[in-house]
Amino acid sequence: MLLINEVKLQIIKYQIKNKSNMNKKIIRVIAVIAIALTASWNIKQSKSEPNKMSNLAMANVEALAGGEDEMCPNGCMENGSGCLCHYWFPTYKEA
Numbered sequence: 001m002l003l004i005n006e007v008k009l010q011i012i013k014y015q016i017k018n019k020s021n022m023n024k025k026i027i028r029v030i031a032v033i034a035i036a037l038t039a040s041w042n043i044k045q046s047k048s049e050p051n052k053m054s055n056l057a058m059a060n061v062e063a064l065a066g067g068e069d070e071m072c073p074n075g076c077m078e079n080g081s082g083c084l085c086h087y088w089f090p091t092y093k094e095a
Helices: 002-048 051-065
Strands: 076-078 083-085 087-089 092-094
Touching (some): 076 083, 083 092
Antiparallel strands (some): 076 092, 083 087
C-alpha cells in the first residue's frame, strides 16, 4: 500500500512539473506572437503614411533656407563697395 501511494505521489509531482513547463511554453508563445503582431502593425503604419514625415521635414527645410531676414533680405553679391548682412563685407554689394 505504501508503494502505491509513493507511485501516486511521484505521478502527481511529475504532472505538476509538466504542467508548469507547459505554462511557461504557452507564455513564451504568447509573448512571441504579441511581439510579431506589434512589429507587423508598425511596419504597416510606416508604409501606409510614407509622406507625412517627409512633407513636414521639407517644410522645415524650406523655412530654414528661406532667408527671411529683415537685416539682410536679399543677401550679398561679389564685386561691390560693401554690404551689411549681419557683418560688414567690404568687397561685396547688396543683391
